[in-house]
Amino acid sequence: MPELPEVEVTCLGLKPLLSLSVKQIVIRNYSLRWPINPKLPQILKKQTLLNLDRRGKYILAKFSDGTLIIHLGMSGRLCIVSDRDLLNKHDHVDIIFKEKNLILRYRDPRRFGSILWTEKDPYSHKLIKNMGVEPLDDKFNTEYLYQKLKNKNQCIKNSIMDSHLVVGVGNIYASESLYYAGIRPYRVSKKITKKKLSILVKSIKDVIRNAIVRGGSTMNDFFDVNGENGYFQNEHKVYGRENQPCYQCKFPINQLRLGQRSSFFCKKCQR
DNA sequence: CTGTAGACCTGGAGGC
DNA sequence: TGCCTCCAGGTCTACA
DSSP states (O other): OOOHHHHHHHHHHTGGGTTOBEEEEEESOOBSSSBOOTTHHHHHTTOBEEEEEEETTEEEEEETTEEEEEEOTTTOEEEEEOTTSOOOTTEEEEEEESSTTOEEEEEOTTOOOEEEEESSOGGGSTTTTTOOBOTTSTTSSHHHHHHHHTTOOSBHHHHHTOTTTBSSOOHHHHHHHHHHHTOOTTSBGGGSOHHHHHHHHHHHHHHHHHHHHHHHHTGGGTTOTTOOOOOSGGGOSSTTOBTSBOTTTOOBBEEEEETTEEEEEOTTTOO
16 A cells, blocks of 8 residues: 555645644554554653654654654555544554544554654664655656666666665556556666666656655545545556556566566567 | 565465 | 465565
């Protein structure tokens, strides 16, 4: 679920909680990707939520004395609920606010996500400080990508999914972007021409921007009690479409595994 | 330093 | 229905 657009939408959706103060925290399961700080309940008590930010797929929730660094992993979800909402098996954390009877609830069946507390600048946190550029930032451009890839023997799909290079390009968007750019996912990064890279940069930006718009379009029902609707699959050109005809040339879409992840591409449209 | 396999964990789908 | 295997939108860490 959480691709960059969903994280962005989640972050925006949490704005109603700004300037509210914490009454209590209930943690039902401390073992996420990294254990939640056992002192978090007493640390966060009475603190006010001052700001919300996103860096890559991390949500940075700034409180009075520090910042919660939240990652949704593969299956995480944040919802604003009230105390009347029924508890799900995998609702691991509730941050209960004093005002308006609002609760920020973290659900994560696979527990690949994380909730970390830091009192320092979150941007100097070791998980954040070495991250690559934001895909929609002007810093992500042809020259940047060329410099990063000119000595890389890695295949291009793995390169663009490397968050130290550019953040937010997940498994789906990697396949989709390479399709739009006409590049086969297993091509060696350093052998791709600058001209092709400039098309790839544009493709990545377009795919992500488009997905944010689509994510944004579901914002109204995003926090529904049963807000389980997926909204990306309809527009996939190659992802999950193995053996189905390419929309452009009608040849069947290929699937292969790269770095233990499924990749999809059209052998005719991508070279 | 570079690139890849393994690890974390639950649940759903499909085969038998 | 039950059991087994495989697969899943992420990404850090260990190792070659």
